[in-house]
Amino acid sequence: MRYAMAVDTKKCVGCSDCVVACQTENNVPIGYCRDWIVEVTDGTYPQLEIEIRSERCNHCENAPCVRCCPTGASHYSDGGTVLVKKYHCIGCGACIASCPYDARFPHPDGYVDKCTFCLDNRVKKGMDPACVSVCPTKCMYFGDLDDPRSPVSQILKKRKYKTLIPEAGTKPHLYFLI
Amino acid sequence: MKTTRRQFIKVSSLYAGGVAMAGTGLKAASGLLNNLGGSTGGLSRTPTYCEICFWQCAGWVYKDDNGRIQKIIGNDDDPHCNGRLCPRGTGGVGMYHDEDRLKTPLIRRTVDGKQVFEEATWEEALDFIAEKMKTIAKEYGPECVVLFSHGSGGAHLGHMLKAFGSQSISAPSFAQCRGPREVAFLTTFGDIVYSPERTDIRDSRCLVFIGYHLGENMHNGQVQEMSDAIDKGATIITVDPRFSVAASKSKYWLPIKPATDLALLLSWIHVLIENGWYDKEYVEKYTFGFEQLREHVRQYTPEWAYGITTIDPNVIRRTAKEMYDASPAVIVHPGRHTTWYGDDTQRLRAVAILNAILGSWGRRGGFYFPERVQFPEYPTPPYPVPKRLPAEAYAGKYNLANEVVSNGICDATIPSVDSDCNFKVWLVNGTNLMLALPDQRKTLEAIQALELLVVIDTMPVEITGYADVVLPECTFLERYDMIRVSRHREPTLALRMPATEPKYHSKPGDWIARELGIRLGLEAYFPWKDMEEHLDWQLKQVGSSLEEMKRIGVKKFPRQYDDLYLHEGEDFFFNTNTGKIELYSTDMEEEGFPPLPVYTEHEQPPEGFYRLNYGRAPMHTFGRTANNPNLTDLMDENTLWVNPKVANLWGLENDQYIKLRNQDGIVSTFSIKVRITERIRWDSVYMVHGFGHDNKKLSRAHGRGINDTELITNVKTDPVMGGTGMRSNFVTFVFENKTVGKEAEA
Numbered sequence: 035m036r037y038a039m040a041v042d043t044k045k046c047v048g049c050s051d052c053v054v055a056c057q058t059e060n061n062v063p064i065g066y067c068r069d070w071i072v073e074v075t076d077g078t079y080p081q082l083e084i085e086i087r088s089e090r091c092n093h094c095e096n097a098p099c100v101r102c103c104p105t106g107a108s109h110y111s112d113g114g115t116v117l118v119k120k121y122h123c124i125g126c127g128a129c130i131a132s133c134p135y136d137a138r139f140p141h142p143d144g145y146v147d148k149c150t151f152c153l154d155n156r157v158k159k160g161m162d163p164a165c166v167s168v169c170p171t172k173c174m175y176f177g178d179l180d181d182p183r184s185p186v187s188q189i190l191k192k193r194k195y196k197t198l199i200p201e202a203g204t205k206p207h208l209y210f211l212i
Numbered sequence: 213m214k215t216t217r218r219q220f221i222k223v224s225s226l227y228a229g230g231v232a233m234a235g236t237g238l239k240a241a242s243g244l245l246n247n248l249g250g251s252t253g254g255l256s257r258t259p260t261y262c263e264i265c266f267w268q269c270a271g272w273v274y275k276d277d278n279g280r281i282q283k284i285i286g287n288d289d290d291p292h293c294n295g296r297l298c299p300r301g302t303g304g305v306g307m308y309h310d311e312d313r314l315k316t317p318l319i320r321r322t323v324d325g326k327q328v329f330e331e332a333t334w335e336e337a338l339d340f341i342a343e344k345m346k347t348i349a350k351e352y353g354p355e356c357v358v359l360f361s362h363g364s365g366g367a368h369l370g371h372m373l374k375a376f377g378s379q380s381i382s383a384p385s386f387a388q389c390r391g392p393r394e395v396a397f398l399t400t401f402g403d404i405v406y407s408p409e410r411t412d413i414r415d416s417r418c419l420v421f422i423g424y425h426l427g428e429n430m431h432n433g434q435v436q437e438m439s440d441a442i443d444k445g446a447t448i449i450t451v452d453p454r455f456s457v458a459a460s461k462s463k464y465w466l467p468i469k470p471a472t473d474l475a476l477l478l479s480w481i482h483v484l485i486e487n488g489w490y491d492k493e494y495v496e497k498y499t500f501g502f503e504q505l506r507e508h509v510r511q512y513t514p515e516w517a518y519g520i521t522t523i524d525p526n527v528i529r530r531t532a533k534e535m536y537d538a539s540p541a542v543i544v545h546p547g548r549h550t551t552w553y554g555d556d557t558q559r560l561r562a563v564a565i566l567n568a569i570l571g572s573w574g575r576r577g578g579f580y581f582p583e584r585v586q587f588p589e590y591p592t593p594p595y596p597v598p599k600r601l602p603a604e605a606y607a608g609k610y611n612l613a614n615e616v617v618s619n620g621i622c623d624a625t626i627p628s629v630d631s632d633c634n635f636k637v638w639l640v641n642g643t644n645l646m647l648a649l650p651d652q653r654k655t656l657e658a659i660q661a662l663e664l665l666v667v668i669d670t671m672p673v674e675i676t677g678y679a680d681v682v683l684p685e686c687t688f689l690e691r692y693d694m695i696r697v698s699r700h701r702e703p704t705l706a707l708r709m710p711a712t713e714p715k716y717h718s719k720p721g722d723w724i725a726r727e728l729g730i731r732l733g734l735e736a737y738f739p740w741k742d743m744e745e746h747l748d749w750q751l752k753q754v755g756s757s758l759e760e761m762k763r764i765g766v767k768k769f770p771r772q773y774d775d776l777y778l779h780e781g782e783d784f785f786f787n788t789n790t791g792k793i794e795l796y797s798t799d800m801e802e803e804g805f806p807p808l809p810v811y812t813e814h815e816q817p818p819e820g821f822y823r824l825n826y827g828r829a830p831m832h833t834f835g836r837t838a839n840n841p842n843l844t845d846l847m848d849e850n851t852l853w854v855n856p857k858v859a860n861l862w863g864l865e866n867d868q869y870i871k872l873r874n875q876d877g878i879v880s881t882f883s884i885k886v887r888i889t890e891r892i893r894w895d896s897v898y899m900v901h902g903f904g905h906d907n908k909k910l911s912r913a914h915g916r917g918i919n920d921t922e923l924i925t926n927v928k929t930d931p932v933m934g935g936t937g938m939r940s941n942f943v944t945f946v947f948e949n950k951t952v953g954k955e956a957e958a
Contacts, residue, residue: 047427049830051299058283084460171439
């Protein structure tokens with residue numbers, strides 16, 4: 035089982051609903067976020083393009099954050115989801131420095147926090163992650179890459195996609211449909 | 213701005229009287245809450261519909277074991293949201309948690325020659341208002357009391373006011389927003405567009421947006437359907453001087469010269485007719501005045517439009533062909549905020565005509581026929597007939613306005629020698645008129661002339677600073693309101709019930725209206741025991757009940773009347789003078805306006821000035837969310853979009869704070885952060901509306917960004933319906949020390 039997410043940049047309008055839904059679902063304190071919006075503008079007026087991406091932890095198969103964690107707090111969980119055991123985390127910040135996607139932040143309670151794919155609170159109960167379930171444009175697809183019928187497998191079969199910073203060799207599980 | 217009689221008071225109470233208030237109103241109701249609704253994962257839920265914008269999506273409020281509101285999730289059965297709220301709805305919890313909320317009634321007093329707000333009990337505040345209203349009405353008639361309202365409180369207060377004898381009820385959502393499109397569609401099709409819009413976007417094959425930035429304007433159902441349409445491969449054509457998010461999703465972006473849209477629209481009509489690219493059968497059967505239209509638009513060639521709009525004639529032809537190829541599944545979208553240049557009804561008439569000749573009205577993928585439940589009112593005595601209707605305040609003007617013109621009321625409030633139609637009391641509920649009405653000098657002048665200004669709101673927005681009495685209304689999460697009876701493909705009802713008790717000393721709108729009504733001797737108009745009994749009676753008349761609605765939140769009903777679309781060859785009577793779709797408008801003609809839209813040139817910015825364009829961000833609703841802790845976390849100030857060429861000319865840098873000065877010499881109170889971007893034309897600048905609050909009690913919003921409304925002093929009023937055209941204002945850059953956030957406090 036390999037959990038993954040695909041975000042359709044052709045449909046995302048960058049409204050940030052994913053951000054606030056994650057905050058209220060996961061009690062992320064105001065001022066912090068586990069997911070965020072990136073907007074890239076390319077070209078010169080009036081020949082322009084924008085790519086809008088809802089970004090979060092890439093839940094890499096080859097995760098530098100897991101490798102560098104001195105206490106084992108950062109670990110692979112079900113479906114390859116990268117999680118942090120907050121009571122094992124000493125807040126050293128090595129993982130934050132190692133992440134090419136800047137996906138982690140120091141939680142005010144003293145541990146490092148990040149996207150969990152809503153694994154325990156939603157996915158294990160058969161629901162989609164909060165961001166996926168709330169998105170007004172339905173631009174996010176989640177599921178198991180090993181299950182050809184999962185929404186994420188289906189959409190990756192149909193559409194062109196890319197991953198971010200592939201040269202880092204992290205094998206990310208966050209795909210962007212282009 | 214100097215104010216004399218009514219000094220602006222930053223809501224802070226120097227005088228705390230003996231405040232002892234019983235918050236009993238909802239105790240009985242909230243006792244029921246624990247036993248109601250479903251439960252998922254330790255969370256209990258109650259139904260609501262959202263009040264953060266006016267799309268009113270239905271959802272569920274989830275509370276944890278401690279009774280703390282944790283999240284709001286869309287109701288799957290609701291056609292407004294299909295189970296998915298927008299960021300504002302999801303962040304609606306912040307409206308409840310906001311610690312800057314109005315907490316207790318306040319009365320303006322003069323102490324030692326200084327005006328202050330004194331904390332009062334509800335009894336004191338309501339007695340004070342009722343006494344004043346009675347005295348003033350005795351002298352001037354009850355019609356001199358006005359209600360400005362935007363939101364659910366309006367239904368309760370409006371009922372109270374009508375019972376009192378005044379029909380003077382107005383919302384800025386007409387003459388400052390969607391009025392021109394409603395009047396244009398009414399004169400053309402005999403029906404309005406409504407909210408939620410009757411646009412069949414999900415099945416459309418071609419969407420045309422004229423300055424309509426769907427996606428940044430987060431009207432939920434439409435954004436969802438635009439996404440569906442993108443999935444199905446619909447062609448999107450966006451006309452906008454700014455590369456909006458919608459433009460970035462479009463096959464064609466037409467970067468038009470601002471204020472020339474009508475030339476493009478007329479030229480599209482020309483191309484469609486000259487090439488025979490229109491629905492001949494539909495035009496023949498349903499429309500009136502096609503020959504006059506054909507003759508009228510002969511002059512408006514794409515080459516003519518090119519010189520005005522800067523849009524390539526071939527692009528005009530190609531996009532017209534795209535519309536025709538998709539027809540009738542094509543929507544030339546009427547937009548929503550349409551008060552731009554003062555000839556807006558004419559521009560929207562051109563939009564309506566385009567849709568008419570493409571045959572999209574009443575067709576799948578075009579505009580459907582919405583339907584609502586026939587929902588009875590709780591029986592009350594008939595309202596007294598007022599001696600004076602609000603439209604008499606602007607008699608002889610704006611005759612085609614189908615709603616009350618807010619600025620007409622505001623103007624008539626200012627005393628003048630030739631008008632005896634002055635209004636003396638304003639009740640203002642859920643609308644911050646200081647940000648909503650353009651030309652603040654006029655608004656202030658009107659306020660100074662009032663004998664009583666009562667503001668009923670959840671937040672210390674700017675208008676509260678001018679009030680005689682401030683009443684703290686509770687948020688939508690703490691109250692019942694009227695059942696949401698919405699027009700849609702399927703008729704639905706939705707319930708809002710309190711998820712928790714009102715915080716502080718705030719009270720629900722229905723309670724405020726009723727208590728005021730009783731003090732005005734209008735008990736007979738409030739015969740229900742409480743809102744539960746009121747709503748239950750209404751619901752039982754349509755075969756539901758409050759108990760059922762508490763369980764399901766949204767109830768769908770089968771359609772009773774006409775179908776969603778016209779049948780093949782169906783005879784259809786349109787509610788116009790001719791019974792047809794009026795390409796040639798007899799209403800316009802009768803009122804002395806051009807019966808076919810005529811292009812008029814609008815002012816362009818003088819050298820060194822740039823057109824001030826404004827719009828919306830998906831996480832905010834005007835100024836009303838600017839202090840919401842969850843939503844300011846996503847966006848806490850607006851930025852000024854500037855083209856790199858302009859920035860280069862002025863030596864502007866990204867993230868630099870500057871002030872703006874408009875053509876009338878008005879300088880913005882605060883500074884705004886510069887955002888240099890290729891996404892804006894060189895002749896205009898852009899900012900999101902609703903920022904630059906100057907009330908320090910809004911701790912997160914104060915001094916953050918610029919308030920566009922204060923720079924909108926050149927107002928072009930639409931003679932057809934009174935809409936205030938706000939996009940003929942030009943600004944230039946003022947370099948001085950930054951005045952923002954904390955520094956502004958000093």
